[in-house]
Structures are given as C-alpha cells and as structure tokens.
Amino acid sequence: MHITVxxxxxxxxxxxxxxxxxxxxxxxxxxxxxxxxxxRQLAGDLGVNLNTVAIAYRxxxxxxxxxxxxxxxxxxxxxxxxxxxPSEEELRKPVRAALTGLVLAGLQRTEIMALVGDELRAxxxxxx
Amino acid sequence: MHITVxxxxxxxxxxxxxxxxxxxxxxxxxxxxxxxxxxRQLAGDLGVNLNTVAIAYRxxxxxxxxxxxxxxxxxxxxxxxxxxxPSEEELRKPVRAALTGLVLAGLQRTEIMALVGDELRAxxxxxx
DNA sequence: TCTAGTGTATAAAGACAATGTACAATTTTG
DNA sequence: CAAAATTGTACATTGTCTTTATACACTAGA
Numbered sequence: 001m002h003i004t005v006x007x008x009x010x011x012x013x014x015x016x017x018x019x020x021x022x023x024x025x026x027x028x029x030x031x032x033x034x035x036x037x038x039x040r041q042l043a044g045d046l047g048v049n050l051n052t053v054a055i056a057y058r059x060x061x062x063x064x065x066x067x068x069x070x071x072x073x074x075x076x077x078x079x080x081x082x083x084x085x086p087s088e089e090e091l092r093k094p095v096r097a098a099l100t101g102l103v104l105a106g107l108q109r110t111e112i113m114a115l116v117g118d119e120l121r122a123x124x125x126x127x128x
Numbered sequence: 129m130h131i132t133v134x135x136x137x138x139x140x141x142x143x144x145x146x147x148x149x150x151x152x153x154x155x156x157x158x159x160x161x162x163x164x165x166x167x168r169q170l171a172g173d174l175g176v177n178l179n180t181v182a183i184a185y186r187x188x189x190x191x192x193x194x195x196x197x198x199x200x201x202x203x204x205x206x207x208x209x210x211x212x213x214p215s216e217e218e219l220r221k222p223v224r225a226a227l228t229g230l231v232l233a234g235l236q237r238t239e240i241m242a243l244v245g246d247e248l249r250a251x252x253x254x255x256x
Numbered sequence: 257t258c259t260a261g262t263g264t265a266t267a268a269a270g271a272c273a274a275t276g277t278a279c280a281a282t283t284t285t286g
Numbered sequence: 287c288a289a290a291a292t293t294g295t296a297c298a299t300t301g302t303c304t305t306t307a308t309a310c311a312c313t314a315g316a
Binding site: 019022023025026027065079085086091092094095096097098099100101102103104105106107109112113115116117119120123124 | 147150151153154155193207213214219220222223224225226227228229230231232233234235237240241243244245247248251252
C-alpha cells in the first residue's frame, strides 16, 4: 500500500489520504473486503496524527467505499454497496478542471486525448 | 461573463472564482487583452466581499494569466506571457483524480473517453 | 488638479485542519 | 469467560486558512 502525503500539495492531508485510497480502490489494488491498515499504523507511516487518518477513513465510509467498525478495522465495501452516485455534473466538474489546465498549458487536442487515454489505461490495469 | 459560486462546493470561494475565470480564458471567452470586471462589481454580482475576488485575481496574476494594475483594472495576459509551465505531474494529478471518480462511479472505458472527448470539444469550441 | 474608479493592505471574526489525550468497542489470548 | 491487546471514536486545543469590514493608494479622465 503505497500512500504518500505532499506538504506542498495544498489540499488538506486527510483529503490527500482519502483520494489516494480511492485511487487504490478504483484500480483494484485494494479489493472488495480487503482490510485497511489500522489508523495508528498508517498515521505512523505517514508521520501524521491518527485522527487525521481516521477522518479520511470516515470520509470514505460516508461515500460508501469503506466499512469502518469500532474495534475491528476498516474494510473495502462491496462495489455496489448503497452509495449514492454522484450527479452527472459532479463527475464532469473535475474533468473540466483538469482539461482546462491542460489547454492552458498549451497542449493540443491529440496530446490531451493521448494523455487521458494513458492515465485511464494505467488506472484500469488491474481493476475489477 | 457567467460566473457562479457554489456554497456546497467545498472549495474556497476565491478558488472557485479563479477556476471559473481560468476556464473562460481557456475557452477564449475572455480573449487576450480583455478587461475583467472591477473587483467590486464582480464581488457584488456574486454576493461576496471585494477582497475575495481580489484574491482570485492575484492568484491568476501569479500564474501569469492576468495583468493586474493598481488603479487600472485587470486584463487577460498574453498567452505566452512568462508563466512557468506546471510540471508534467502537476498536470496529470487532476486528470487522475477525475478519472478515478469516473471509474468508481462505474463508467466503462468507452463511456469515459466519450465524456472526456465531449468536454474537450466544448472547451476548445471557441478557443484560440 | 480634483474626482471617480480601480486594486491593495490590514485587522478581526469565524471556520477549518491537525494534534494530543482519553475513551469505547472488538478481537485475541490465557 | 476474563483480561489484555488492538482497533476506531470523542473532545478539547492549537494553529492556519477564509472571509469580511474598513481604510488606504494608485490611475485615468474631466
């Protein structure tokens, strides 16, 4: 489980952790039912407080991606566990933001589509 | 100039404004040299403090997208104005995040590429 | 020059993020 | 079954970030 936090990232630490866990789940490296490390262990590895990790776990639980049980650990939830799907617009907004950055960086249409295809391939490499 | 701020967005208001302005610039609706509304006007339209807008303007100036002059207004900078290009990783990170969301929402590869192509087309519609 | 219009600086209030410590639930061990 | 170890949770505290109100400074035009 390779997770890192970047001081200069801008996003709060708990969100960085949550996002990285999401990515691991999306690509299947954390399969359905898999046990996550205890908050203390992950917190120790990252050099942050255990509560910071706990907040990340709870955020993913709220999205239906994790099952967190007091006393026992946290596990990856079933893929169709009753998590409400984000709205169409909710999904498109980050796409638009990312593409805006690429356009402003001067990339051409074909370069952009290639880059996206590239990332998507990497993401789906080991996925469900 | 249609800009809106969303209370429930999570991101700070000044960043929402900055991101929307970026999108307008990327798609050419705010062309090179175009004058931006005064901070007080935009702030009034959005119902926020003028400083909040000013912070957004300054952020874009720091990225080399705007020329802000004390006393005169803010204008869109030349497209190749000495703005340092974000690193490759800096560009890919948002792409990865957006794609992660799409994958977790259950979209298939072809659906994702179609959605991205769709957004990119909209973005490049009137661009430079 | 004066005035209206523009961005800027500063301080204060409130919200948020990260932490330290103590608590509660579960699992393991004997 | 009881005790200990392991795990997540609650809460108060500290510091940082956001947003605001108010006053200031620069520019352009009459």
